Amino acid sequence: MDITKRFHRIIAIYFQLQGRSIVKAQDLAQRFDVSVRTIYRDIRALEQAGIPIYGEAGTGYSLTEGYKLPPTSFTKDEILSIAASEKLMQKFVDPDLFRHFSTAIDKVRSYLRYSDKNNIMHLEDNLVMQRSSAMFNEAVPDALSVLFESISLQKIAELTYQAIHRNEPNERRIEAVGIFHEGHFWYFIAYCHLREDYRQFRIDRIQKIKRTDDPFTRKHKPLHYYLDKKAPAPTTKVRVRVNKDFARYLQWDRIYYGFVSEEITTDHVEMTFQSKNVENEFARWYLMFADQATILEPEELKDHVRSILTAIQL
Incomplete structure (x- = not known):
């Protein structure tokens, strides 16, 4: 079994080398959940099999330029x-x-x-996947492509961006660091020349975008550095008691509202949340199932719900 696992790992390492310009031993070790020493042995096995691998300390491994195996079969x-x-x-x-x-x-x-x-x-x-929300601005169908190209070529992009707190969009010159998907939307981290600092942007708020031929003005750290560095948003603890027969209908949405845990009793499910926006986001979501639930805490959430109900003109 170990021999078979090693064989498949070595083949997978080869495809990693074939698909990338540089592959680091540490990255391979993490991907295959083995030690770096094991990766060194696997690389030597590939070299002994006649695969021309070039390695440099502190950089990584790569295949000699132009070397390719013929197309492989697929399982x-x-x-x-x-x-x-x-x-x-x-x-x-x-x-x-x-x-x-x-x-x-x-x-x-x-x-x-x-x-x-x-x-x-x-x-x-016989396979259909419906898009649950508008993740992109239909007027900018190439936003991801431009950002990918900007990142890979390390070229500045120019965009018109509609921030949620502004009435009018403004022009930005940015150096895109990386792109990530969270919740229902795509986001990207970039150095913004207008703000002279790193900012997070949402891709569907881009009104126009184009890549320039101007190179990046600085060297940026990997995306995970900026994501890890983001200060956690303050949250408010919320506890809601939901009728047991109805609680299952909240399983898909609750994660987007800070769901933390649940405690199941005979007739109810008590759910605990850490909400980033009690006043609008959570209060308005709660109204969707208010006839099936009771707010246990905080009192301010009850006040927000009452205010919304009072403002409704029927």
């Missing part, structure tokens, strides 16, 4: 994952990036057997 699960990944990309990325992805997938399909192509087509016809 059944890998083939079916192609169809699933295309549907996921269609749901989660903007139209321009999906078009590029589809072109790349078509090239992969060209290596498949006729029967495998039929299997993918059958799965695609």
